[in-house]
Amino acid sequence: MTMKACKQLYPFLAAYAGGELTPSRHAQVAAHVHGCERCADCVSTIMPVVQTLAAESTLPRWQASPAFRERLDLAIHAEIAQRTHPRRLSLWRALLARPLATTGLAGATVALALTLVLFIPSRPTADTLDDAIKAIQRCDTVHVTGYTNLSGFVDEKHRLLNPPRVDPLEIWWSKDGHAWMRAGDRVLVRNGSQWRLRSSFKGAQKTPTGTGPFAAHLNELASPENYLRKLRGLARDRETRPTSVRRGGVLKLTIVAGDRQEMIEVDAHTKRLRRAETTIVMRDLAGRRQLDHFTYDQPIPSHVLNDMNSVLQPQDQSIR
Amino acid sequence: MRAENPKRNLRMVPGRAGMPTLDDDQCVQECLAGNWQAFDVLVRKYRDRVGHVISRLLDDERDVEDAVQDTFLDAYRALLRYQASGRFEQWLLRLAINHARDHRRSRWFRRVLHLEDLADRDSVVDPDSALSSRGSSPEALARDGLGHLRQRALRRALSQLRERERVALVLRYYASYSTPEIAAILQIREGSVGPTIVRACERLRCLLNPLYEEETK
Numbered sequence: 001m002t003m004k005a006c007k008q009l010y011p012f013l014a015a016y017a018g019g020e021l022t023p024s025r026h027a028q029v030a031a032h033v034h035g036c037e038r039c040a041d042c043v044s045t046i047m048p049v050v051q052t053l054a055a056e057s058t059l060p061r062w063q064a065s066p067a068f069r070e071r072l073d074l075a076i077h078a079e080i081a082q083r084t085h086p087r088r089l090s091l092w093r094a095l096l097a098r099p100l101a102t103t104g105l106a107g108a109t110v111a112l113a114l115t116l117v118l119f120i121p122s123r124p125t126a127d128t129l130d131d132a133i134k135a136i137q138r139c140d141t142v143h144v145t146g147y148t149n150l151s152g153f154v155d156e157k158h159r160l161l162n163p164p165r166v167d168p169l170e171i172w173w174s175k176d177g178h179a180w181m182r183a184g185d186r187v188l189v190r191n192g193s194q195w196r197l198r199s200s201f202k203g204a205q206k207t208p209t210g211t212g213p214f215a216a217h218l219n220e221l222a223s224p225e226n227y228l229r230k231l232r233g234l235a236r237d238r239e240t241r242p243t244s245v246r247r248g249g250v251l252k253l254t255i256v257a258g259d260r261q262e263m264i265e266v267d268a269h270t271k272r273l274r275r276a277e278t279t280i281v282m283r284d285l286a287g288r289r290q291l292d293h294f295t296y297d298q299p300i301p302s303h304v305l306n307d308m309n310s311v312l313q314p315q316d317q318s319i320r
Numbered sequence: 321m322r323a324e325n326p327k328r329n330l331r332m333v334p335g336r337a338g339m340p341t342l343d344d345d346q347c348v349q350e351c352l353a354g355n356w357q358a359f360d361v362l363v364r365k366y367r368d369r370v371g372h373v374i375s376r377l378l379d380d381e382r383d384v385e386d387a388v389q390d391t392f393l394d395a396y397r398a399l400l401r402y403q404a405s406g407r408f409e410q411w412l413l414r415l416a417i418n419h420a421r422d423h424r425r426s427r428w429f430r431r432v433l434h435l436e437d438l439a440d441r442d443s444v445v446d447p448d449s450a451l452s453s454r455g456s457s458p459e460a461l462a463r464d465g466l467g468h469l470r471q472r473a474l475r476r477a478l479s480q481l482r483e484r485e486r487v488a489l490v491l492r493y494y495a496s497y498s499t500p501e502i503a504a505i506l507q508i509r510e511g512s513v514g515p516t517i518v519r520a521c522e523r524l525r526c527l528l529n530p531l532y533e534e535e536t537k
Contacts, residue, residue: 062384064367072388
């Protein structure tokens with residue numbers, strides 16, 4: 001057998017092993033394989049793989065769930081609506097077009113800031129979810145002490161708009177301009193000038209890829225070492241209040257710093273980070289505030305754990 | 321202005337309201353003429369097919385749904401760039417494969433774990449450890465279910481192949497596309513499809529060797 005024949009028939013070996021060739025081509029390849037040790041080896045090597053793959057092809061095909069179908073329809077309709085609606089004048093352009101209104105708005109903002117500085121004595125603390133929600137409704141900044149079910153906060157409705165097809169709708173903005181809309185359990189994330197529908201807040205974490213502080217914060221979450229480095233930095237801040245609760249072999253640690261709260265759970269036996277939540281204060285269009293949370297789970301390297309213990313909880317050596 | 325009344329188009333019900341049966345290129349022409357109901361026809365026609373291919377390229381069901389959605393949104397935005405050639409499906413799958421690749425590349429994103437996943441995290445069997453550890457006894461294999469383990473090991477091995485090889489295998493064996501169709505989707509010569517698949521099978525055999533050895537014991 002010549003190398004030329006090998007080269008010509010090599011592309012057909014997988015189909016030959018799977019019995020997918022036409023009879024004439026099958027006979028041609030079979031004749032070659034019987035006389036060519038190299039190609040026979042190749043066929044015997046790939047035969048089990050081809051059989052495995054062929055068996056896989058009989059598995060049930062993927063089908064869109066009813067919920068996803070609805071979500072996909074909604075996303076496409078939102079995209080169509082965005083394309084077909086005339087673009088609205090942006091707030092800044094509108095203000096620049098009206099110098100008098102801009103001056104008045106700036107004055108009102110300064111007056112409001114002075115009022116807040118002079119008449120709000122201190123940030124309230126909330127020990128229960130109800131207290132925290134009440135504090136949010138008063139537009140205050142909240143320090144949540146201890147572990148609280150933070151996911152309860154995101155169900156609070158603060159601002160309802162009435163765009164077509166999505167009602168009611170909340171729009172939230174982060175401090176550096178990232179934004180998402182929330183309607184029921186659906187979340188639309190703004191990516192540049194585009195809004196995209198996501199099934200959960202997971203999508204909200206994916207969107208910021210820039211270099212703003214919010215994106216930087218989310219990128220920090222990608223690495224447990226970076227995350228814990230940040231925790232250590234927070235622990236050195238005099239405003240932070242690290243607490244720990246040992247219950248059932250789980251170390252819970254909560255740190256509150258400014259508008260951000262970090263909560264982690266470490267399994268004392270496996271030394272794995274069981275859960276971590278970062279809470280940052282989001283601001284809505286009405287200037288109110290809302291807590292949102294991000295979760296991730298990563299194993300913690302032992303040297304990072306040791307480092308963390310030495311900084312945060314020197315007395316709690318048992319998790320090493 | 322493509323549509324005078326956008327709200328009218330928000331309720332798109334294909335197959336009803338007198339929507340005639342159109343081929344893909346005619347649907348695209350209808351879309352570009354402002355009849356966005358035609359795009360819904362395309363979505364319903366290819367939604368599951370695109371999802372099936374992406375589901376073999378990505379592990380997480382939620383990633384699959386996100387990628388399917390992004391594919392159709394991108395397709396919608398890029399309709400103007402589509403050149404009518406009777407190959408809309410291949411064009412759409414190329415977008416889908418690109419999105420699946422983007423999802424795979426965003427590694428930090430994959431570290432996000434949902435709260436609901438935490439409950440049954442401990443029960444998950446890691447196919448890598450099951451394959452590499454010599455301690456995986458036949459009893460353990462039987463307990464986990466050999467078919468299930470093989471499926472997971474295969475998925476894991478597929479993820480270690482080169483991008484083109486993985487996609488070629490998925491299109492051939494999971495989605496049953498022909499050689500010309502695969503060549504059109506991957507934008508390669510038809511003559512390159514066969515060698516790509518054979519090489520992918522050889523590489524896959526090396527990766528799956530531990531599994532086959534366990535099965536023959």
